[in-house]
Amino acid sequence: THFGFSRVPLQDKQARVDEVFHKVASRYDLMNDLMSAGLHRVWKDIFAAKVHPSRKAPFRHLDVAGGTGDIAFRIAKAGSRLTEIVVLDINADMLDVGRARAAKRPFDAKLEFVQANAEDLPFPDNSFDAYTIAFGIRNVPRIDVALAEARRVLKRGGRFLCLEFSNVDVPFLDRLYEAYSFSAIPRLGQWVTGDADAYRYLVESIARFPDAESFRDKIAAAGLERATFTRLSGGVVAIHSGWKL
């Protein structure tokens, strides 16, 4: 079951991704709740809790593919006025939604929104204490380039964390999940956003993304050390971690 996106040449892939998120930006948060029955909030809570912004010393955090701010807001809440968080996304529409949401939330932490590509981060080497990317890396055309950039901008001792859909490793649940994602999600997308194709792309990109072990190996190959992962919800998603040592 493929919808043609896998045949898109690498240089056009980013353009397709941008089109998808341009279309869904205003309904993005609602769709996440509907598609995951609210579970994405739990996954994001568990994920963001792995970042421990020091409350007594400056802490610089980078959230890549930060979209509408879900991860950044959670880290901001845990931080202090010494916490600086950059929300980086390639898509201006997603960042606009993020900025509007941020304006309604009181934080001590400082938030900054930057439009840029995960493959080409506009920061000097050794700039950040931690790097997160949630449901973003599978959209990036060259994952190895994004990982190398993550390592480059991290300070020594800094942590890389990724939350992403993964491979379901529970018998029966895998079949159920496949049926749900390939048929129910595009229909739900059609119903809520009027755009089934954007959600076909989403499901297809999840199916194509490497399994948890292979992705861990890519992280290690990028020079991030102690690469490990934890599966959540039977492997529907996984959290990968690595360190710049």
Ligand code: SAM
């Ligand atoms: N992290 C947010 C969350 O968990 O709700 C947003 C995730 S959303 C599924 C994926 C985001 O990745 C979109 O906002 C999209 O614009 C962004 N994105 C896609 N390709 C990118 C790239 N090459 N560099 C940076 N961001 C990118």
